[in-house]
Amino acid sequence: MVARAFLLTLTIFCCLGVVSAQEQTTETSNPSETTTGAQDSGGEASAVEDTSENTLQLNNSQQDSTTVVTPEDFNPLNIVYRIAGENESFKADVEEAFETWQAASVGAVEARQEENASVIFKAVDVALMGPDTLSLKVQNYPETSILLTESLGETGANLYKSALLHEVGSLAGLPLKESGVMSRELSADIVPSVSVEEARALEAQVNTAKEDLNRNGRVDFYDLVELAKNYTEVPQNYSADLTGDGSVNDDDVKQLQDLYEFSDPVDVNATVADETQASSEATTSSTSDQSVNQSPEQAISDAAKAIAEQAAQIGEVVQEKELDSADENPTQDSNVTESSSEEENSSDGQ
Amino acid sequence: MHQVRKVVSMQIKTKVFITLLALMFSLSFVVATTYKSLSVDEMLAKTEIAFQGRVTEVVVEMRTNQQDVEEPWTKVNFEVITSLKGDLAESHSLYFYGGVSEETTIQVEAMPTFRVDEEMIVFAYDAVYYSPLVGFSQGLFRLDEESWQSEAGKWLAVEQGEFVLVDAALRDSEAVVAQLQEAFTNTQEDSGQGGN
Numbered sequence: 001m002v003a004r005a006f007l008l009t010l011t012i013f014c015c016l017g018v019v020s021a022q023e024q025t026t027e028t029s030n031p032s033e034t035t036t037g038a039q040d041s042g043g044e045a046s047a048v049e050d051t052s053e054n055t056l057q058l059n060n061s062q063q064d065s066t067t068v069v070t071p072e073d074f075n076p077l078n079i080v081y082r083i084a085g086e087n088e089s090f091k092a093d094v095e096e097a098f099e100t101w102q103a104a105s106v107g108a109v110e111a112r113q114e115e116n117a118s119v120i121f122k123a124v125d126v127a128l129m130g131p132d133t134l135s136l137k138v139q140n141y142p143e144t145s146i147l148l149t150e151s152l153g154e155t156g157a158n159l160y161k162s163a164l165l166h167e168v169g170s171l172a173g174l175p176l177k178e179s180g181v182m183s184r185e186l187s188a189d190i191v192p193s194v195s196v197e198e199a200r201a202l203e204a205q206v207n208t209a210k211e212d213l214n215r216n217g218r219v220d221f222y223d224l225v226e227l228a229k230n231y232t233e234v235p236q237n238y239s240a241d242l243t244g245d246g247s248v249n250d251d252d253v254k255q256l257q258d259l260y261e262f263s264d265p266v267d268v269n270a271t272v273a274d275e276t277q278a279s280s281e282a283t284t285s286s287t288s289d290q291s292v293n294q295s296p297e298q299a300i301s302d303a304a305k306a307i308a309e310q311a312a313q314i315g316e317v318v319q320e321k322e323l324d325s326a327d328e329n330p331t332q333d334s335n336v337t338e339s340s341s342e343e344e345n346s347s348d349g350q
Numbered sequence: 351m352h353q354v355r356k357v358v359s360m361q362i363k364t365k366v367f368i369t370l371l372a373l374m375f376s377l378s379f380v381v382a383t384t385y386k387s388l389s390v391d392e393m394l395a396k397t398e399i400a401f402q403g404r405v406t407e408v409v410v411e412m413r414t415n416q417q418d419v420e421e422p423w424t425k426v427n428f429e430v431i432t433s434l435k436g437d438l439a440e441s442h443s444l445y446f447y448g449g450v451s452e453e454t455t456i457q458v459e460a461m462p463t464f465r466v467d468e469e470m471i472v473f474a475y476d477a478v479y480y481s482p483l484v485g486f487s488q489g490l491f492r493l494d495e496e497s498w499q500s501e502a503g504k505w506l507a508v509e510q511g512e513f514v515l516v517d518a519a520l521r522d523s524e525a526v527v528a529q530l531q532e533a534f535t536n537t538q539e540d541s542g543q544g545g546n
Contacts, residue, residue: 128447128478128479128480129479129480130475130477130479130480130481130482130486131386131396131475132385132386132388132396132484132485132486132488133383133384133385133479133480133481133486134384134385134386135382135383135384136383136447136458136459136480137382137383137458137459138447138448138456138457138458138459139455139456139457139458139459140454140455140456140457141455146382147480159386162384163384166382166384167382167384170382171382183384183387184383184384184385184460185384185385185386185387185488185502186384186385186386186387187386187387188386188387
């Protein structure tokens with residue numbers, strides 16, 4: 001509770017500073033485009049060339065300077081886990097799933113097994129899983145257990161391996177998709193492999209500044225929201241574990257705070273109508289693009305962003321109108337100006 | 351002028367802050383947990399118990415697992431409004447793995463949650479599984495907008511005598527129940543004839 005209160009306080013602090021400015025909805029260049037992936041023609045990611053020669057430029061339109069993220073800043077997702085029991089074939093299957101992701105996205109994931117890891121893979125009997133459930137993620141503080149059953153028969157082998165890939169991908173912070181191994185509903189004809197798109201999504205997790213959790217090119221309020229969503233001793237999304245200590249906690253908040261960018265004040269000279277239209281188009285496009293693959297929680301998160309953007313725009317419009325009104329009504333404006341001047345004088349006096 | 355701008359700005363800030371804060375702390379973790387994708391026909395074929403019911407009680411009970419560790423299970427009691435398949439009494443209970451007890455909390459990703467007075471159609475197995483629903487959560491349709499909505503946000507509807515999942519509510523809840531009754535009756539008759 002104390003930690004959450006701390007985060008809440010920080011959120012209030014950050015929120016009051018950031019919402020007065022317009023949030024940029026334009027996407028930065030796709031991080032994955034800066035990598036030179038070598039994929040086979042079959043659509044599966046067999047290997048991706050080393051990205052050490054690449055740099056990613058985070059264009060910050062709010063500032064004159066451009067932040068350049070060098071390869072040294074890349075933050076491989078560090079997943080620590082253990083496998084319960086002595087089932088050797090299950091152990092091999094879990095390790096193979098990690099290796100598959102690692103092969104598909106070179107340098108994006110570092111995984112190691114530790115005896116006291118809080119993430120535990122468990123092979124369980126099909127008796128309790130039922131005929132349709134392939135894997136279960138179970139939170140039992142401070143542990144996260146991932147339950148799978150091997151007993152799916154030959155016809156279920158692909159489903160079982162796909163479920164394993166899904167679980168590893170989700171540990172790495174990949175979002176749900178409508179198809180492929182990152183889909184929650186796995187179809188009987190699924191091929192247990194990592195697609196190029198999924199591999200690039202994983203690379204994108206590391207090819208931006210690690211504090212930029214939503215990968216939009218800026219470390220801002222929305223990254224704080226992302227961190228808050230994962231604020232727990234047992235992280236669900238390892239990209240939020242900024243310090244790499246195996247938990248998302250106050251240290252991660254502090255690290256995000258260090259790079260936090262407060263937005264500039266609203267530019268009252270900007271053409272509100274144009275920006276509103278551009279933002280609306282961007283929002284519409286974003287919504288239509290993502291709606292297919294969104295989980296309800298993603299939709300809520302996006303809705304929150306959209307609300308914030310629209311509120312900021314409304315604020316601008318209101319301010320514009322106030323400015324216009326002030327120009328048309330000098331008497332009222334003079335009153336406000338006097339009041340403002342008095343306040344400024346008072347402030348100066350203090 | 352500065353004063354006006356400050357007031358307006360603060361109003362906007364407050365609204366946005368409240369909205370975001372509410373959303374932030376209502377968000378839960380949602381990744382992982384997988385299950386077989388089933389069509390409606392596949393679900394109907396697998397279903398052992400089906401009913402239209404209303405949630406009357408949600409309680410957490412501790413159960414001992416194979417390792418002699420007590421774990422919370424959520425017991426959901428339903429008032430059976432319309433029995434569709436299976437030998438059901440006026441009320442029926444289903445158990446779901448996980449829940450919050452005084453001793454421990456177990457949260458299962460993507461596990462359906464229930465509220466008293468919710469009305470729903472349930473396709474379930476007559477067995478104890480982590481989730482007794484057919485297709486983990488796919489066999490659950492909640493009444494909303496006079497239609498039955500799945501956990502994935504699709505709507506159960508009848509089109510040309512076939513059950514389909516559609517994107518929009520068709521306000522045909524009673525028609526769907528009637529069609530399900532007919533479908534399950536036909537299935538039972540077919541299986542009965544096959545048995546003979």
